[in-house]
Amino acid sequence: MKILHLSDTHSAHHRLKNLPDADIVVHSGDFCMVGEEREAMDFLYWFCDLPYRHKIFICGNHDSCLYDANIDGLDSNVHYLCNSGIEIEGMKFYGVPMFTEDCISDRQTHHYAKIPADTDVLITHSPAYGILDFDDNINYGSEEILMKLSDLHLKAHLFGHIHRQHGIIGQNGTIFSNGAIMNEDYSALSTPDIIEL
Template sequence: MKILHISDTHGCHRRLHNLPQADIVVHSGDFTMNGSEQEALDFMNWFCDLPCPQKIFICGNHDDCLYGATIDGLDGNVHYLCNSGVEIEGLKFYGVPMFMGDCISDRQIKHYANIPDDTDILITHTPPFGILDFDDNINYGSEELLGRISVVQPRLHLFGHIHAQYGMTILNGITFSNGAVMNADYTNFRKPSLIEI
C-alpha cells in the first residue's frame, strides 16, 4: 500500500500539482491559514476531488473552526478523524487533532492516552518529543505522545507542525514522517512524501 503524506498546506493546497499516485492520501493538519470556515470548505472540496481511492485528514492548530464540529456529506472514501479511527484494507488508522482549546487544558494528554493499542498508522499534527520536532533551539514535540507511541508501537506515525523538520526517519522499527510540505517561510512547497507499507 502506498500512502501519500502531506501536512501544513495552509490554504495553498490548490498550488499542489502532479501529486504522485497513491492508495491513500493523508493530510495531518493545518490545511487552513486563518482557520476560517471558507478555507476549510475549500480544502475539503479539493481533498474530496483528489484522484486517490482513500483519503484521511485531521485538524491542526490553524484549523480551529472545526473544533467540536460534526462534518457531514463527505464522500464515502474520505475520512475525517478526530480522536477516532478507521480501518482500511486491514490497517487501523487513528487520528488525534491539535486544537488549541485541548492543548491549554489536560484534554490533549487524555487524547494521547486514548490512542488504541492496536493502531497501525497514527496520525497527529503534533510531533513526538525529540523526533523531527526541533526549531529555534526548542523541541516542540509532546513527551506524552512519545510515551504513548513507545507503548502502542505503530508501524507508521504521520504528523507535521514543525516546517523546518520536514522529512522521515525510522526509530525502533517505527517510521516517523513529518509531512509539512510548505517551507518555513510559507513561500514554496517541498515534494510530498510517498511511503510504502
C-alpha cells in the same frame, strides 16, 4: 500500501500539481491559514476531489473553525479522524487533532492516552518529542506522544507542525513522517512524503 502524506499546506493546496500515485492520501492538519470556515470548505472540496482510493485528514492548530464541528456529507472514501479511527485494507489508522482549546486544558492529554494499542498508523498534528521536531534550538514535540509511543507497535506515525523538519526517518521499526510541506516563511511548498507499508 502506499501512502501520500501531506501536512501544513496552509491554504496553498491548489498549488500542488501532479501529486504522485498512492493508495491513500493523508493530511495531518493545518490546511487552513487563519482558521476560517471558507478556507476549510475550499480545502475539503479540493481534498474530496483528489483521485485516491481513500483520503484521511485531521485538524491542526490553524484549523480552529472545525473545533467541535460535525462534518457531514463526505464521500464514503473520505475519512475525518477526530480522536477516532478507521480500518482500511486491514490497516488500523487513528487520528488525534491539535486544537488550541484542547492544548490549553487537560483534554489533549486524555486524547493521547486513548490511542488504541492496536493502532498501525497514528496521525497527529504534533510530532513526538525529539522526532523531527527541532526548530530554533528547541524540541517542540509532545512528550505525551513520546511516552505513548512506547506502548504502541506502530508501522508509521504521520504528523507535521514543525515546518523546518519536513522529512522521513525510521526508528525501531516505525516510519516517522513529518509531512509539513510549507517552508518556514510560508513562501514555498516541498515535495510530499511517500510511505510504503
